Amino acid sequence: MVTPSQLELLAPLSGVVLALDDVPDPVFSSRLMGDGVCIDPTSQMLCAPLAGVVSNLQHTGHALSITHDSGVQVLLHIGLDTVNLQGKGFIAQVEEGQRVEAGQPLIEFDADYLALHARSLLTLMLVISGEGFQALAHGKAHIQTGQPLLHVQVHAGKGDGATGHEDSPVLHSQAVLLPNPNGLHARPAGVLAQAAKGFAARVQLHRQHDSANAKSLVAIMALQTAYADSVYLSAAGPDAEAALRELSELLSQGCGEEVEHVVLAPDPDPVAHDEVSDGLRGVCASTGSAFGYVVQVAQSALEVDEHACEAQREHAALQHALARAADELQGLRDNASNPAQRDIFRAHQQLLQDPSLLEHAAELINAGKSAAFAWRNATEATSALFKGLGSPLLAERALDLEDVGLRVLKRILGVDDRALALPDQAILVAEQLTPSQTAGLDTRKVVGFVTVGGGATSHVAILARALGIPALCGVSPQVRALASGLPVLLDADAGQLHVQPDVGQVERLGAQRALREDRQQRDLQLASLAACTLDGHPVDITANIASRAEAEHAMTLGAHGVGLLRSEFLYLDRSRAPSHDEQVATYCEIARAVGTEHPLVVRTLDVGGDKPLAYVPMASELNPFLGMRGIRLCLERPQLLRDQLRAILACAGLTQLHILLPMVTHLSELRVARQMLQEEAQRLGLSALPKLGIMIEVPAAALMADLFAPEVDFFSIGTNDLTQYTLAMDRDHPRLARQADSLHPAVLRLIAHTVRAAHAHGKWVGVCGALASEPLAVPVLLGLGVDELSVSVPLIPAIKARVREVQFTACKALADKVLALESAEHVRATLQPQSLVLEH
Numbered sequence: 001m002v003t004p005s006q007l008e009l010l011a012p013l014s015g016v017v018l019a020l021d022d023v024p025d026p027v028f029s030s031r032l033m034g035d036g037v038c039i040d041p042t043s044q045m046l047c048a049p050l051a052g053v054v055s056n057l058q059h060t061g062h063a064l065s066i067t068h069d070s071g072v073q074v075l076l077h078i079g080l081d082t083v084n085l086q087g088k089g090f091i092a093q094v095e096e097g098q099r100v101e102a103g104q105p106l107i108e109f110d111a112d113y114l115a116l117h118a119r120s121l122l123t124l125m126l127v128i129s130g131e132g133f134q135a136l137a138h139g140k141a142h143i144q145t146g147q148p149l150l151h152v153q154v155h156a157g158k159g160d161g162a163t164g165h166e167d168s169p170v171l172h173s174q175a176v177l178l179p180n181p182n183g184l185h186a187r188p189a190g191v192l193a194q195a196a197k198g199f200a201a202r203v204q205l206h207r208q209h210d211s212a213n214a215k216s217l218v219a220i221m222a223l224q225t226a227y228a229d230s231v232y233l234s235a236a237g238p239d240a241e242a243a244l245r246e247l248s249e250l251l252s253q254g255c256g257e258e259v260e261h262v263v264l265a266p267d268p269d270p271v272a273h274d275e276v277s278d279g280l281r282g283v284c285a286s287t288g289s290a291f292g293y294v295v296q297v298a299q300s301a302l303e304v305d306e307h308a309c310e311a312q313r314e315h316a317a318l319q320h321a322l323a324r325a326a327d328e329l330q331g332l333r334d335n336a337s338n339p340a341q342r343d344i345f346r347a348h349q350q351l352l353q354d355p356s357l358l359e360h361a362a363e364l365i366n367a368g369k370s371a372a373f374a375w376r377n378a379t380e381a382t383s384a385l386f387k388g389l390g391s392p393l394l395a396e397r398a399l400d401l402e403d404v405g406l407r408v409l410k411r412i413l414g415v416d417d418r419a420l421a422l423p424d425q426a427i428l429v430a431e432q433l434t435p436s437q438t439a440g441l442d443t444r445k446v447v448g449f450v451t452v453g454g455g456a457t458s459h460v461a462i463l464a465r466a467l468g469i470p471a472l473c474g475v476s477p478q479v480r481a482l483a484s485g486l487p488v489l490l491d492a493d494a495g496q497l498h499v500q501p502d503v504g505q506v507e508r509l510g511a512q513r514a515l516r517e518d519r520q521q522r523d524l525q526l527a528s529l530a531a532c533t534l535d536g537h538p539v540d541i542t543a544n545i546a547s548r549a550e551a552e553h554a555m556t557l558g559a560h561g562v563g564l565l566r567s568e569f570l571y572l573d574r575s576r577a578p579s580h581d582e583q584v585a586t587y588c589e590i591a592r593a594v595g596t597e598h599p600l601v602v603r604t605l606d607v608g609g610d611k612p613l614a615y616v617p618m619a620s621e622l623n624p625f626l627g628m629r630g631i632r633l634c635l636e637r638p639q640l641l642r643d644q645l646r647a648i649l650a651c652a653g654l655t656q657l658h659i660l661l662p663m664v665t666h667l668s669e670l671r672v673a674r675q676m677l678q679e680e681a682q683r684l685g686l687s688a689l690p691k692l693g694i695m696i697e698v699p700a701a702a703l704m705a706d707l708f709a710p711e712v713d714f715f716s717i718g719t720n721d722l723t724q725y726t727l728a729m730d731r732d733h734p735r736l737a738r739q740a741d742s743l744h745p746a747v748l749r750l751i752a753h754t755v756r757a758a759h760a761h762g763k764w765v766g767v768c769g770a771l772a773s774e775p776l777a778v779p780v781l782l783g784l785g786v787d788e789l790s791v792s793v794p795l796i797p798a799i800k801a802r803v804r805e806v807q808f809t810a811c812k813a814l815a816d817k818v819l820a821l822e823s824a825e826h827v828r829a830t831l832q833p834q835s836l837v838l839e840h
């Protein structure tokens with residue numbers, strides 16, 4: 001007879017009932033995991049002994065637990081040491097989280113396979129959360145599936161330590177890499193839960209963003225941990241410290257299992273939390289902030305056979321893989337939400353067609369190598385070459401090549417490339433993320449990322465900005481030792497990753513984020529309004545672009561035209577120069593997107609020592625930023641410039657065409673280029689020349705602006721290079737990034753000087769470096785008299801909004817004030833919105 005406070009459990013199998021004392025395994029016979037019965041099965045279908053929810057189904061299929069509505073939990077464990085079978089011999093009939101009825105089939109198992117491969121078939125039914133029970137069938141009795149087997153006392157409100165001590169401070173342990181070959185499966189989970197119950201404190205076990213009550217066997221099993229997973233504990237209550245100490249030790253010793261210590265491939269210098277408690281520093285690759293949980297991303301090595309028997313087959317395999325990779329990239333392009341992503345995948349598609357790569361791979365296949373080996377060899381050799389040239393830009397290309405190489409290699413090897421399964425609020429931590437990984441990120445789950453490698457100008461940084469998620473690059477390798485699952489606060493604006501931040505910090509940044517998002521929405525709605533200060537001073541807000549798609553996007557966001565078309569995009573990532581027709585087609589497409597009402601400023605090729613071209617032999621340089629770059633290279637190879645000018649001129653009638661020369665230092669450079677432009681225009685029979693301007697990015701040009709001004713139509717100030725040359729700081733240097741600040745008064749003085757000289761000769765001045773895209777800098781640039789701000793496409797609405805909020809007269813006073821300051825920090829402090837209120 002079942003009383004109201006009792007629950008009847010049915011036999012989950014047919015077989016012979018044994019007492020737990022007879023189970024030849026101390027973890028079960030000692031009742032460490034719970035009390036119950038054991039059945040030596042004669043059937044092969046495990047059925048539910050009671051109704052409830054499948055609260056945990058081990059991924060290896062050998063064990064599950066059911067939680068009844070009353071809270072009673074029952075663990076069913078088929079065989080002994082069957083976790084080692086890794087799922088072989090088990091077919092689950094239910095899913096985790098599913099509600100089941102008493103008697104419903106749960107797991108089918110192959111008794112013959114288990115008999116041969118596991119220690120024993122003895123199957124346990126343990127009551128792990130209940131108040132004691134009465135067995136209805138006793139030792140050696142035969143029982144059939146579905147017959148009543150136990151009566152369990154339903155407990156009333158007995159706490160399991162999951163609550164309580166809410167007011168106590170929460171302490172955290174260091175991360176532990178699980179040494180258990182099968183993670184915390186039933187046996188070690190039972191040992192941990194039992195040990196945790198010995199403490200009064202509330203104890204939680206964490207892995208990534210998941211956490212479990214460490215006193216609950218089922219909850220621990222439900223974490224589905226695996227070997228080398230990084231876990232940590234938190235505890236609150238009177239004996240929290242002791243609990244953390246002892247339970248961490250237990251975890252690292254394997255919770256009663258014989259284990260060897262985990263050896264990790266990457267070099268994780270164990271990080272003591274106090275070492276990073278002030279936060280890890282890096283370079284802001286994409287602005288914003290996010291609170292989330294560390295997810296360490298590692299790339300697993302692929303096994304490749306070197307030799308193959310049939311070259312024909314290998315050629316076909318490579319072709320097939322290349323075609324599939326190209327299709328995938330097309331899919332990524334089609335689904336990309338913004339032009340920057342599309343451009344990167346277009347570049348990847350081009351790499352797939354690169355003749356020298358394909359020839360290299362084909363030669364190796366003809367020499368008896370497998371397709372995988374040949375392809376890997378070809379991509380690795382080229383990428384090593386790129387890296388060895390000492391150029392940051394080519395190192396970036398090497399990363400693209402490796403990314404594409406891996407994509408094709410996986411297709412050849414038939415490796416399943418499913419997207420990384422991610423928890424919510426993931427902050428990815430990686431040595432380096434490939435562009436494919438970055439573009440493929442599920443932004444519903446990934447809220448930010450942090451990499452050891454990469455710089456603010458890397459493709460990955462560009463993608464992060466396009467995706468609108470905060471990112472830090474160039475962070476200390478220590479970050480790789482942070483446990484997955486650790487809570488962190490990524491404050492990309494401040495270049496910092498705070499480990500285990502306090503609630504106040506998280507809330508402060510959260511509030512700022514909400515404000516910023518509101519603002520973005522408002523700015524977007526008003527994007528088509530003119531950019532005119534409160535007192536009626538108009539400023540042109542144009543776009544920095546590198547593709548037709550970006551041009552189109554910019555115009556939809558209210559751009560007044562294009563202030564900088566970086567034409568390098570046509571020349572890089574390829575083994576031959578773009579043909580005349582290809583160039584013409586591209587410039588004309590962009591010109592049409594901009595239209596005849598607006599300006600299009602095409603900058604001539606700005607490549608050189610730091611951005612070498614495969615088809616233009618150049619000596620490698622010790623200091624490429626000070627070498628054959630921009631106009632210097634083009635004048636050394638005049639045909640390159642002449643061809644480009646002719647192609648650009650083809651779109652003269654489609655837009656208000658402007659041509660911009662990069663890296664100009666000497667007046668003679670401008671004069672030679674103008675001469676060339678005149679000759680090409682004449683050859684094409686053009687009556688009017690397009691406007692010709694120079695970039696002001698070499699301090700010499702800024703200082704000589706009064707002599708340049710009469711001979712140009714406009715200036716465009718490249719604050720990225722102007723800053724690096726003025727302050728003598730590499731623009732991509734991770735440790736100098738914070739100092740290489742374009743708001744340094746020295747840079748501002750050069751801008752002021754340039755504007756004065758230009759205006760004296762009736763010429764206009766734009767700023768197209770990254771400073772123009774910084775909302776904080778808008779008032780000072782206006783105050784210095786800049787006429788045009790050419791900004792990164794997504795920021796067009798924000799910069800226009802900023803212009804509409806300020807008084808031109810106040811901006812002028814502000815500019816005078818900051819020019820006299822002593823450092824960039826002082827300038828930034830003065831430009832903070834709260835200081836600006838005083839200026840109005």
Ligand code: PEP
Binds near residue numbers: 720722
């Ligand atoms: C600059 O130097 O500021 C600039 C706009 O040119 P780039 O970033 O392409 O060198």
Ligand code: MG
Binds near residue numbers: 718720
């Ligand atoms: Mg530049």
